[in-house]
Amino acid sequence: MSWSCLMRYFYSAALAATLALAAVPAAWAAPKVVLISLDGANASIADEYFKSGVLNAKTGLGLLRRTGAFARQNVTITPSVTAPGHIAIATGSTAAKNDINANSFHLIKSNFTQNTSGFGAPIGGYDVSGPTVSEEPTATPLWVTLRAAGKQVATATWPGGDGVDVLEPTSTNLIQPASVRTVDYTVPFGSFAGVGAKGFVLGAADFADGTAALASQLAAAGYVSYSPVKQKTSLLETFTVGDVTYNILVAALDGTNDQVVNYDTLVFYDEAQGIKPGPFSLPSTGPAYERVDGNSSKFYLEGSSNKAGTAFYVSFLAGDLSTVRFARYATNFIPRNAPIIASVDDINNNVGFWAPQPDFRIPERISPGFETFPDLELEGMYADQVRSFVSYQTDIGLRAISQNPNADLVMIYIEQPDGSGHQFTLTDPRQPTDFKNPNSIGSGQDPEKKARYASYLKTAYQTASDAVQRIIQAVGTERDGTPKSDVLVVSDHGMAPFHTAVSIFNLLSNNGIDTTKVRAVTTGPAANLYISLQGREADGVVSESEYLELQKKIVEVLRGAADPNPTYNYSLPGGKLFRFVTPRPTPEGKPVGFATSDAIGQDAGDVVAILNPGYNFDGTQSPVVYRQGDDTTVTTPVLSLANFYGAHGYDSRLPEMSAIFYAAGPNIRKGTFQAVRNIDVAPTILQILGVAPASTVQGNALNRLLKK
Template sequence: MTFFLTLTVHSIAAQSVSTTPRPKVILISLDGATPDFVEQYLAKGVLSPKQGLGLIKNKGVYAERNITCSASLTAACHVAIATGSTAARNDINSNTFHLVASPFTSNISGFGAPIGGYSTTEPTESLEPTAEPLWIGLQQNGKKVVAATFPGADGVNVQVPGLTNSPIIQAANKRTVSYTVPFGAFAGVGAQGFSLTAADFSPATSQTVSQLKAARKFSYSPIKQASLSDRFTVGGVSYNIQVAALDTTKDRQTNYDTLVFFDATIGIQPGPFSLPSTGAAYVRARDNKSSLFYLEGSSNRAGTAFYVSNLAADLSTVRIARYSANFIPTNSAVQNSVNDILNNVGFWAPQADFRITEKLSPGFTNFPDTELEAIYEDQVELFVDYQTRVATRAINQNPDADLVMVYIEQPDGSEHQFLLTDSRQATDPTNPNTIGAGQDSEKVARYQSYVQTAYEAADNAVQRLINVVGTDKKGKPKSNIIVVSDHGFSSFHTAVNLNNFLRSRGFDLNKVRAVTSGPAANIYINLQGREPNGIVSPVEYVTLQQQIVTSLKEFVDTNPNYALGGLQAIFDKIYPRPLPDNLNDPTFGLGTSEFVGQDTGDVFAIMNDGYNFDGTQSPVITRLGDTDNLVFSVPNFYGAHGYDPTISKLSAIFYAAGPDISRRGSIGTIYNINVAPTINDLLGVASAPTVQGQIINLKKGRFSN
């Protein structure tokens, strides 16, 4: 896609002569980036060897494989990167899981869970956490750390879900750095589509006409106005969205080409505006670009955006997307950093929203697929640009930082949505016959281009951050820049309902419950004395755990349209929680192992490639050749991660270049838990005793990896 070329990329040859300090280490995480795709795009010239990832590879080192955490999920693997310890050790094992100190039906997000565990006895904050983020040790040693939306650095006090008056089990100061920008949050109003015709428009009110004139906006045809019937409340303020149609082309024809979105209460203000305010949103349809809209007066300082996917010149067909409302979570620990971003970068921009593409949000049912895809691509561009500007602001405000940690959400979102690479994937999720020879080849090609666009966007973000710190006479970045990802990616063809499977095997879901993320499952047993109001005795626990393991081992797919050879085991890895010999042992139900942490399920299991717990549609779409849809079904998206991290395509990326990185070329295979100790080494600080990873050799003539 060419629209990313509109983002300015400064000449690589331009050399900075400034003596301004610059960060010593910048860690950039590109969510879901895989070595295979990066190398493929570099080889084809899609990504330039002279900018972004190509520049860092040519001026430094790269790993052929970066084996990530188990399961290969975003929250777990980012915390593994930040702590230098495995998911079982740092106690963040999934994107969503259950704290055993919580009531049995309560879950917690892995992005907001206690890093390094907690004491389950009361519960309370652990005095001896099993892992700690590297920013804790760095700050204790006088180093300055900056985090721009990096998972785990959010400044929140972590509490136990489901417990009334829950104590704090991890204090905000463990999750706060010198300049902390938390990842944004949903403001309570989801995206919505609107379809209008000329009958919905009438002559604009005199107030609207005068306000547009004051804003120096003119129309060569009579201004028209319509109500979207879009009323919602965000941050304690109610909004009523109106739209005006303008004809800005002086061609002596009625040719409406621009829509103006505004709140009926505030109207169209002339500006100028100071961020985060935006005034009305002006969208020219042919630009294929959304316009931001700040929700003026909202207590959470939220905003949205509008996109016009179809605008007939005579208003006979008008299709509009209003994106979801989002904001940056704020508390006293992060207030100054968040205010700086709001006032200099703007409100939290809308992210790529799968609910639009999958027609889950209301109003999009009659939108053609190509329009929905264009909406998604606009959001990719919008949000990557926003995250990059947040990171740029963080660096410029903290040029003396020792470590800057940056998170970029792409290409993960686009790979989830568009990784259509397997003949067993239905190109029409509502039609199980569209696999194999029935696939839509044009859609397959279109989706490949969208994945490529996501990598171009992520690569562009890397280059823009290189531009901030500059390069030396040899083109090497003046800061040590390390670019990683949390995991790789795979395609999948089948959605699996695990709780339906457990029911079919006779399990009581009051006693046994599965919490899934992607293809990974934590299956918990409601143990007496561990969960509040637990109902399963230790004796029964032993029986149930073994029955779960046996059932998962016996779980197979026999549909030859999907199971190669006609028989495919659903689960690849199955790890039961270790148990003491004595059922009365106080540690019963809290045992850990290499793959089982304190809050991992009593059985932790990862499915084989091609199967995923997510993506089940409503109503369920039965797969081709199946006789029922209780367990297996056709999913409504295409890419997944969370599989065994040793699978090649689940490998993460690692590229590094800078003044203290003297090695060149391949460094072979590394592990993502090696990143934290390597950063500590670059900054001259000893790693915490909890770190399991090893220092990566980035210097000539030094010890090998």
């Protein structure tokens, strides 16, 4: 989904900006248009933060608002989730047309149980008769149109810009070539390298005096310990990434010359590498030296074939080593797809390996080892990841600008405030402040936790706006602050609080629907429900007549689904769980299971359903936690207590789902819009650059925004 960006990894912000700008030619040059997406930023929340002074009116979003134009509402597409939202922005077309239906969905020609990622699915669909590449795609990314017109485009972690050949998963037939997903400088979003985050709790008994050789290596690296160096008596952990096995060791140093035994630094290193003195050339980092200062230390995995890395964060370190708590973040890398390897290596060598991004598995205690960590320490880890990852993504954007100063368009994706919105939107009295305690709602909520979470969300918006300011500084400004490039900042969707997790599997099976023939693929509160249709799915088993019966039954079950609990259902229209339940059309004379509509795309479900706000398919705990007032004798509950707070994917017309829209630059008029649409962004950029939109574009250029 966030699809999180919430400490420094490679350089301070100032140094990164300096390095990026140093590469720009002496004669000023900057891209003509810079498009920035701040994932999950909501228009009304941003407006509230400007009114209260949380957001600076003179920098970042505030500068664009003051010198250019902004919209009070930016209507995104339904479902209002990340992959469809960004492809809608890039193509000027809705999800039903661009065929990116969700963050995860099913390609109808593949095996029934096979899912595909919306971030790597074919934009504009594919030809189901092969399956093969479509000769007439239903949507076209604006970068394809621009490059065909001789324009230069760079993408910095923008969804769909990944340089990958898209293969149909069952047959492995090519269904979209990498050329559609490659621009002049293409940096894809990073990938998980296979080793998730882990928490560690150590005590004094875990350490013994280090060797003289260890102390000598540390001294050569510039680290002196004023008490005997201590080393964990055994390996901290062993894992394999990029075909290399790493044996991680940890030692403790006392870096304060105060005649007191007071260990304050941990050093993490690989047994095979030892402690080397440096200096190190990116992506290399050498050992990770960590103090309890709220910032993590990066750690490159030397020799990994995928150029992966991680980071360490110390949350508590007793001076006598009686209690030591720290985290090793998940391992990550940038996919090194052949068509874009030069761009990827440029980032690895000049910005660094893919930084650990905000990881919800840490504060939700899903990753191992964090069970006994205090909430504040886990929240501190997440806040560190927000700062460091936004800084890293911004550095990538700045590098893209510096390496392409004459580009016509640079597209930059920033993950925040989406991740923080999911974690910290604790604004509804029905939300539990203790996920395991159903009575921690209403008057039972923890006011201190609510206040902390509100502050974290504010920080996420501030951090994202600061990233925009760094990019504005890179392209330069006129004397009145107006950017020298046309800078447009949007988001893919907003964010809303939710209180109840919904099990669609239990809903179907409890109502007698055979879940071997029907299955739901969910993204947040949106679900595509597929029927295993013969002649469509590669292994389909359901006849056309049974398909029609099953589709009708699914619609009846979902439309009749309700929440009977008055503690929670008071905001539901008619008490119904679902806002939309839309079946795939079955017109006479056309094959069953293939027809499309304005709401149903080629690879959408046979029934598409979207919950009402307050309810979400994600967040179910294991074991399930019953809500206050629910029947605890039900063994397969549909509704239960969720373990996080914010969701998107609801009806795009709701104000909570509204995206942001800010724009300023030489071609932008000053003014305020009541409403715009995200599908209008691509044709507006094409108009600025003097290129006609593809025939598949559904949006319209915002002519009233432009000076000419």
